[in-house]
Amino acid sequence: MSTSPAAGGEPVIRVRDLRKTYGATQAVDGVSFEVARGEVFGLLGPNGAGKTTIVEILEGLRAPDGGETTVLGIDVRRRPGDLKLRIGVALQTAALYPKLTVTEVLALFRSFYPRGRSPDDLIEMMDLGEKRTTRTKDLSGGQRQRLAVALALVNDPELVFLDEPTTGMDPAARHSLWDVVRALKASGTSVLLTTHYMEEAEVLCDRLAIMDHGRILEEGRVGELISRRFHDRAVRFDRIDALGDERIATFPGVTSVKHEEGAVVAYTRDVPGTIGAILAATDALGVEPEDLSVRRATLEDVFLELTGRGLRD
Amino acid sequence: MSALRELTIANIRSYLRDRAAVFWTLVFPLIFIVMFGAIFTGGGPSVGQYGWVDLDGSAESGALRDAFAAQANIELVESDEATALASMREGDLDSVLVIPAGYGAQIRSLADAPGAPATIAVYSDPSQGSATAEIYQVVGAVLGEVNLAASGRGPTIVPDPQTIQTQDFSFISYLVPSILGMAVMQLGIFSSIPLVADREKLILKRLSATPLKRWQLVASNVIMRLLLAIAQAVIIVAVGAQLFGVEIGGNLVLMGALIVLGAMSFIALGYVIASFAKTEDAANGMTAVVQFPLMFLSGTFFPIDSMPEALQAVARVMPLTYLSDGLRQVMVDGTPFNPLWVCFAVLAGFLAICFAIAARFFRWQ
Numbered sequence: 001m002s003t004s005p006a007a008g009g010e011p012v013i014r015v016r017d018l019r020k021t022y023g024a025t026q027a028v029d030g031v032s033f034e035v036a037r038g039e040v041f042g043l044l045g046p047n048g049a050g051k052t053t054i055v056e057i058l059e060g061l062r063a064p065d066g067g068e069t070t071v072l073g074i075d076v077r078r079r080p081g082d083l084k085l086r087i088g089v090a091l092q093t094a095a096l097y098p099k100l101t102v103t104e105v106l107a108l109f110r111s112f113y114p115r116g117r118s119p120d121d122l123i124e125m126m127d128l129g130e131k132r133t134t135r136t137k138d139l140s141g142g143q144r145q146r147l148a149v150a151l152a153l154v155n156d157p158e159l160v161f162l163d164e165p166t167t168g169m170d171p172a173a174r175h176s177l178w179d180v181v182r183a184l185k186a187s188g189t190s191v192l193l194t195t196h197y198m199e200e201a202e203v204l205c206d207r208l209a210i211m212d213h214g215r216i217l218e219e220g221r222v223g224e225l226i227s228r229r230f231h232d233r234a235v236r237f238d239r240i241d242a243l244g245d246e247r248i249a250t251f252p253g254v255t256s257v258k259h260e261e262g263a264v265v266a267y268t269r270d271v272p273g274t275i276g277a278i279l280a281a282t283d284a285l286g287v288e289p290e291d292l293s294v295r296r297a298t299l300e301d302v303f304l305e306l307t308g309r310g311l312r313d
Numbered sequence: 314m315s316a317l318r319e320l321t322i323a324n325i326r327s328y329l330r331d332r333a334a335v336f337w338t339l340v341f342p343l344i345f346i347v348m349f350g351a352i353f354t355g356g357g358p359s360v361g362q363y364g365w366v367d368l369d370g371s372a373e374s375g376a377l378r379d380a381f382a383a384q385a386n387i388e389l390v391e392s393d394e395a396t397a398l399a400s401m402r403e404g405d406l407d408s409v410l411v412i413p414a415g416y417g418a419q420i421r422s423l424a425d426a427p428g429a430p431a432t433i434a435v436y437s438d439p440s441q442g443s444a445t446a447e448i449y450q451v452v453g454a455v456l457g458e459v460n461l462a463a464s465g466r467g468p469t470i471v472p473d474p475q476t477i478q479t480q481d482f483s484f485i486s487y488l489v490p491s492i493l494g495m496a497v498m499q500l501g502i503f504s505s506i507p508l509v510a511d512r513e514k515l516i517l518k519r520l521s522a523t524p525l526k527r528w529q530l531v532a533s534n535v536i537m538r539l540l541l542a543i544a545q546a547v548i549i550v551a552v553g554a555q556l557f558g559v560e561i562g563g564n565l566v567l568m569g570a571l572i573v574l575g576a577m578s579f580i581a582l583g584y585v586i587a588s589f590a591k592t593e594d595a596a597n598g599m600t601a602v603v604q605f606p607l608m609f610l611s612g613t614f615f616p617i618d619s620m621p622e623a624l625q626a627v628a629r630v631m632p633l634t635y636l637s638d639g640l641r642q643v644m645v646d647g648t649p650f651n652p653l654w655v656c657f658a659v660l661a662g663f664l665a666i667c668f669a670i671a672a673r674f675f676r677w678q
Contacts, residue, residue: 089522095515111319
């Protein structure tokens, strides 16, 4: 199930059989993966899948219950201090001193490291020029998130952890953050990214792992993940109660039937045959199929196939 | 070290931009001083009680007594010197005037030929600047009249200033060190609120992901609050001196040491609060709950000896009692409630206990 990292050499992250329990909840249940140097690796999954727990263990913020975690060749549990000099961290919630300005916060974090990028460069890079003297409590959600990413880059890190970096951003801000991630990749920086946006994972990640309930369900390149499971097209329409899944499964070419946000998704090798059967069936029932559409399988379909539910649920 | 400096500056900036924090730690104590000072020093002229000791018994000394007695704002109490000085020490008299034997003879000789003026001894407590000024104003007014009557021949009577230490000192000089103690206490325990807020906003967690050491984080907080404590002390002492003439005598090093030790003890108490308060609101509530008993049951506004027995027992376990007691002793030579070394020892012990509790229970995330 696991594919090897793209490039050779020592991986920047190596995780083996990682486990973490909170009370009765198995937050991380035997996770293993590797990230190669220069790679953008994504952890994709719904809230509560265990993504943040994994990231925080790798950042040295949480102690795992078991497993091996090596980051930049450093055993995270033994020498977290050495590690923290070389990684950049953006928490899921931008944690900022509310009464300090953008420039002040950047200068403060810069002072924690012996070397790094200047606050001015980061302000320009993250397009915060107009906000440099604004107190962080007065920033919009997207601006706070951009500042949090800027803080993650203040030490010019070899490896950056971005935990849901575009949550709360409008589409324009999201695209400009994607440009930043691409620029990081171009400069050879490795990135571990968590997201619950399919599009973000598809656009940014060299490889990704799909997670649910503390486990990695599937891991690989985006194209691989899709083609490994789906040679089929997806035919989607709003659910009709009188038309059960068992019936749809008997239509020509249909390989499986799933549900997604009130819609039925039928995966099929025979699009005309399936649509013909749907129309015949609904016609007989005296209803019309609403929002009928055909598309190629996407990451969303992989997720639906793996977990039995949509990512936004 | 630059990280520590930058973090301290960041803390100071955050503090100065937090109006509520500035009010409680810097303005609130001043309001107390000005308010109580106005109540207890204003309200029209009070009648001063002056001891009158006449060792001469001549017609001239009698005339001088009548001149003093004619002053509206003083009342003369005649007695022997030992009794008068004793009751001034006890605080029953504001001043004692002693007319030396041979006073009458000297005044008479001055009427015939110029010579050294006669002297009368004027006792005052220099630790009470405003009271001393008032005494010399009265004495100056009376002697001025007498000397004017004997005009043309230079002064016939001059005051001979004598100092004495009195036990009872004015309420405002009691209040200024007490308020400073209270302000240091507030400054310390209010450290809990930004600390809990930073934890709640995940700032402490974010800092844990940097190479910053925890001791640097704690040190930056402590340094910031110690600087504030010193600023507070300067402001409070200056206001006390300028508005109410409270003069700070005593040992500045001991005073500084008490302020630093007191501030550290109450900062440690702030960390204890932060160890148990989950949210900023909870920290606000717990800080208030801790603050008010400390403020009112530690002899801040009235001497502990004048409190009921049961409350005296409470005051004895209040750490602020020992800070304020020590500050009064060091700053205005106040009556010790405990020996100074006990004040230091209790504060140091309290610091150690709070430190141990915070070290055990404080959570960074």
